[in-house]
Amino acid sequence: MPKAVGIDLGTTNSVVAVLEAGEPVVIPNSEGTRTTPSVVAFSKAGEVLVGEVAKRQAITNPDRTFRSIKRHMGENWKSEDIDGKRYTPQEISARTLMKLKRDAEAYLGDTVTQAVITVPAYFDDAQRTATKEAGQIAGLEVLRIINEPTAAALAYGLDKGSEDETVLVFDLGGGTFDVSVLEIGDGVFEVKSTHGDTHLGGDDWDQRIIDWLVQQFKAAHGVDLSQDRMAVQRLKEAAEKAKIELSQTQQTQINLPFITATASGPLHLDESLTRAKFQEMTADLIERCRKPFEQAITDAGLSKGQINHVILVGGSTRMPAVQDLVQSMTGKEPNRTVNPDEVVAVGAAVQAGVLRGDVKDVLLLDVTPLSLGIETKGGVMTKLIERNTTIPTRRTEVFTTAEDMQPSVEIHVLQGEREMASYNKTLGKFQLVDLPPAPRGAPQIEVTFDIDANGIVHVSAKDRATSKEQSMTITGQSSLSKDDINKMVKDAESHAEEDRKRREEAEIRNNADSLVYQTEKVLREQGDKVSEEERTAIEGPLADLKSVLGGQDTEAIKAATEKLMAASQAFSQKLYEAAARDTNATGTSASGQTPGDDDIVDAEIVDEK
Amino acid sequence: MSEHEQQSMEEGADIAAPEPTELEVAQRERDEFKDIALRVQADFENYRKRAAGQLADEVDRSTGKIVESLLSVLDACEAAVAHGVDGVEPIWSALIGTLQKHGLEALDLEGKEFDPELAEAVVHEEGDGGVSTVVEVLRTGYRWKGRVLRAAMVKVKG
Numbered sequence: 150m151p152k153a154v155g156i157d158l159g160t161t162n163s164v165v166a167v168l169e170a171g172e173p174v175v176i177p178n179s180e181g182t183r184t185t186p187s188v189v190a191f192s193k194a195g196e197v198l199v200g201e202v203a204k205r206q207a208i209t210n211p212d213r214t215f216r217s218i219k220r221h222m223g224e225n226w227k228s229e230d231i232d233g234k235r236y237t238p239q240e241i242s243a244r245t246l247m248k249l250k251r252d253a254e255a256y257l258g259d260t261v262t263q264a265v266i267t268v269p270a271y272f273d274d275a276q277r278t279a280t281k282e283a284g285q286i287a288g289l290e291v292l293r294i295i296n297e298p299t300a301a302a303l304a305y306g307l308d309k310g311s312e313d314e315t316v317l318v319f320d321l322g323g324g325t326f327d328v329s330v331l332e333i334g335d336g337v338f339e340v341k342s343t344h345g346d347t348h349l350g351g352d353d354w355d356q357r358i359i360d361w362l363v364q365q366f367k368a369a370h371g372v373d374l375s376q377d378r379m380a381v382q383r384l385k386e387a388a389e390k391a392k393i394e395l396s397q398t399q400q401t402q403i404n405l406p407f408i409t410a411t412a413s414g415p416l417h418l419d420e421s422l423t424r425a426k427f428q429e430m431t432a433d434l435i436e437r438c439r440k441p442f443e444q445a446i447t448d449a450g451l452s453k454g455q456i457n458h459v460i461l462v463g464g465s466t467r468m469p470a471v472q473d474l475v476q477s478m479t480g481k482e483p484n485r486t487v488n489p490d491e492v493v494a495v496g497a498a499v500q501a502g503v504l505r506g507d508v509k510d511v512l513l514l515d516v517t518p519l520s521l522g523i524e525t526k527g528g529v530m531t532k533l534i535e536r537n538t539t540i541p542t543r544r545t546e547v548f549t550t551a552e553d554m555q556p557s558v559e560i561h562v563l564q565g566e567r568e569m570a571s572y573n574k575t576l577g578k579f580q581l582v583d584l585p586p587a588p589r590g591a592p593q594i595e596v597t598f599d600i601d602a603n604g605i606v607h608v609s610a611k612d613r614a615t616s617k618e619q620s621m622t623i624t625g626q627s628s629l630s631k632d633d634i635n636k637m638v639k640d641a642e643s644h645a646e647e648d649r650k651r652r653e654e655a656e657i658r659n660n661a662d663s664l665v666y667q668t669e670k671v672l673r674e675q676g677d678k679v680s681e682e683e684r685t686a687i688e689g690p691l692a693d694l695k696s697v698l699g700g701q702d703t704e705a706i707k708a709a710t711e712k713l714m715a716a717s718q719a720f721s722q723k724l725y726e727a728a729a730r731d732t733n734a735t736g737t738s739a740s741g742q743t744p745g746d747d748d749i750v751d752a753e754i755v756d757e758k
Numbered sequence: 759m760s761e762h763e764q765q766s767m768e769e770g771a772d773i774a775a776p777e778p779t780e781l782e783v784a785q786r787e788r789d790e791f792k793d794i795a796l797r798v799q800a801d802f803e804n805y806r807k808r809a810a811g812q813l814a815d816e817v818d819r820s821t822g823k824i825v826e827s828l829l830s831v832l833d834a835c836e837a838a839v840a841h842g843v844d845g846v847e848p849i850w851s852a853l854i855g856t857l858q859k860h861g862l863e864a865l866d867l868e869g870k871e872f873d874p875e876l877a878e879a880v881v882h883e884e885g886d887g888g889v890s891t892v893v894e895v896l897r898t899g900y901r902w903k904g905r906v907l908r909a910a911m912v913k914v915k916g
Contacts, residue, residue, distance in 0.1 A: 206874035208882045209914045379896045407837030415841040
């Protein structure tokens, strides 16, 4: 089924995203990166190159390489003659869109026919029309052209508020800066004001670091690195890396060995840059952000206290100095949970989904707020469905009995996060009766939990031997309020350690109990094959364990279990030896046919009791 | 009779835009839901296929990230050897040898036609109008598991 995508057609970089199962996903390009440079080149061989590849050949082919074509959108501009054709900005932009479309199709394994494309809020009619044309040339039906700040607000779901809200979008990209104030009410977006600086962006911050490095190096070695193309290239990479690191740390090391060579030998660049120093040398750039910012707020007729939400867009807003500026000027903690490089494309994808009708309420799948399970031996809650599982869902597990000849099992349905059954909420109980007489561990009882899309839980238990089945339906589980659910989850977290201990105790007891059971069985069935002395060696520890099992001392149970285990192993050894003697006597090889194999009970999945 | 006919025609006109019956509503809803189910199923199928393919890709990509951060060390070794610094060569070849075993490949571009898929032109010299050629590799480029990890920096003529 053809898809509709959202495209942020940027001045320096472009991003494409799609809504998948209601969730926006940014699509990596064929090179594996999530942003694609908006650079288009027509090679001498007549090939069209887009993105990183076009950038790499730019200096060999400057007349036929186009960067920042967005700045010409809507103008009467035309390229120089390229192989007999002069290109319009929309024709060149279309090349970028074609690559995004192609890469999205490769990623999705499906055709992409429709798109929502974003433009700056200040774009006029001609610029918007040109953008739409670019889409059409690229073979896309443009569902809508939307404003970049609007898309950012959509990405944060700010259209869903019940009251009218004011949103400030601060967008500092690679080469452009925009501040917009939006008013949102009833899902309608109105741009109240927009200001900016079309030639201010992250690249300016990088350049400051490059200039500083050149200066430092010149002072130390008397060599001007800015004359060396190769050195400049390395400085550029290092500067960007340093800038990014300084958003995380207070200091960074810039180390470029063999940056250049003089007659006396190679020279290395090794500088450390602190965040404070970096902020000092870029303070004027921050100041340049301030003015459009103030203007946008004034033009919208607002004071800073009237802004409800602040959204950061563009990679440069990761810089702490920028965030501080925004916070001090709005008095608000900015939203930054969505990647600022991708937030516009994400919003466009959301809009595309809405326009296509993909975003329907019925598609919004719910999750189970709390885990569901049943009580098993020792008062433990065994979870069948973990919390936050998307519904509808179904899960089956096989359980068994705890006692010989157990005639029935009780299914105690629980909801909650605690390890022990008694601390969780009982949703219901029912019995599966008339089990045929069998030793413990033998019956296979299938327990199935089925939750439908409305959250109704259907629990059934079936004995595989007789196909007898019993079930119940629980509808009340959604009656828990959000607060109750949070309380139950928190409760489980705060009692996690204590619960773990209790569960461990229950497990120790269960293990001891099965060991007693197995040992008694072996003694009963195989006891005559060993000497009286060997029997006594195991009967002692067995009696000890049975006596401590009656008490509450878990450590004692653990110790006695270990003793009996050791004795039991020695005992089995004797049995094997005895069996081996028999086998040798009859001359058959002992090819894995170990006597006593039948006695090993499969790991018991515990029972209902 | 004509009067009668007229009346029935009027009735017919009324019936032409009737309230949809319960069955029709149900059928329309059924079609809508069937459509949704199909879409979700298709989305999921595609997702599953893609996820399987991407998992392998993701592994290569994440190991590639580590290798990429080591390229500056390879660059330093290469430059040191070029400058005749003693004792670096064995370390360099040990490091690159290990990485090669796992899928690193140095690009050999000198004298070949310039290909922006593999190299970035940082210096350009006008040529005689023929094909653009790499006349000097300024920084070695690498492939990791068949994908370009870092394009070379080259001087191009033509």
